[in-house]
Amino acid sequence: MPVLFVGHGNPMNALERNDYTRGWERMAAALPRPRAILSVSAHWYTPGARVTSQEQPRTIHDFGGFPRKLYEVRYPAPGSPVLARRVHDLLAPTRVALDERWGLDHGTWSVLVHLFPDADIPVVQLGIDETLSAQ
8 A cells, every 4th residue: 555645735725626625536536445544643742752542533533623524524534553563563662552542633634535435444643752753
């Protein structure tokens, strides 16, 4: 499977139909269907690396000042404890905590609602270790 870098732009793109969202839809249509998705979100900075590991990650609305309709968006994709463990193992010797509390933030779900609107593909999210430098 290819690796995609998709910046969500304005979080309102989750609700809108525009050139960006139509492009995401076309991209998904051109790809083979993934068995699971690993999303690295720039919105989840943690002291140490973390990966979501729950069966049903919650939808997180980690922003403020937007219309109520955006806060009502849910992306109920299943999680994948198996994929989370694989990410944990593949990144060794870097320590990666298996996280049961976070979920899918808007850096992930605001794009996936257009790429895979049925929310039927397991998704895990990897947080960025805020204690490391950019190098």
